Amino acid sequence: MTDCVVELRDVSKIYKMGEINVKALDNVSLKINKGEFVSIMGPSGSGKSTMMHIIGALDLPSKGETLINGNKLSNLSEDDLATLRGKNIGFVFQEFNLITTLTAFENVRLPILFQEDELKEEYNKRCEDLLKEVGLGDRINHRPTELSGGQQQRVAIARSLANNPEILLADEPTGALDSKSSKEIMNVLKNLNKKGKTVIIITHDKNVAKESKRQIFLKDGKVLTDKKM
């Protein structure tokens, strides 16, 4: 057994735009261990979202290897990749991406909609518990328009945990929030990390990053600094 949940080995990502090659990631190697709380920072265009897509197995590198729990992703079929993603990784985005016609509960329930009938009650209970865990036990039947931005993001975090993934990946989770809601979201993430989740966030905000335990700074697709706090 290895403690390393994510490894990038000599990863480059090159986007071809007609005649132009954009090197979004340039020979990046890093390891993230189980239970870490990492923030990825860097100027606009430095490769943060590209890195998140690669860590989250949404995209494969042009060169090099991604390993999740020691499995080389290049060895997996599209189906196996999708299964690995669904089981191991929860995604949270800046704009929450909730379905506006569904309640908080229904949004959280969505990722596990297609499951065996006999487990239905168990899954329903799980989703309620997740909403309670992010402090929304009293907002279960509210729709996104009836929730504040911070509350919507908490629903999105609960949704990302529906399949109990080992890793939580968040691209600018506080980017659309005021400072008070940002703090609340960071507290939710910190608590999840305390309970053992590996949390990886992208942020522009130093105050957000300082809540994490390791800060990786990207510039021009390269790791400029990588500091444990």
Ligand SMILES: Nc1ncnc2c1ncn2[C@@H]1O[C@H](COP(=O)(O)OP(=O)(O)OP(=O)(O)O)[C@@H](O)[C@H]1O
């Ligand atoms: N699908 C794509 N096709 C072509 N080029 C892309 C694509 N996605 C990103 N890029 C380019 O790759 C580089 C890195 O982009 P990326 O989105 O990873 O940056 P970022 O650090 O997340 O920036 P931001 O802080 O603005 O979100 C940029 O130069 C961008 O223009």
Ligand SMILES: [Mg+2]
């Ligand atoms: Mg980005």
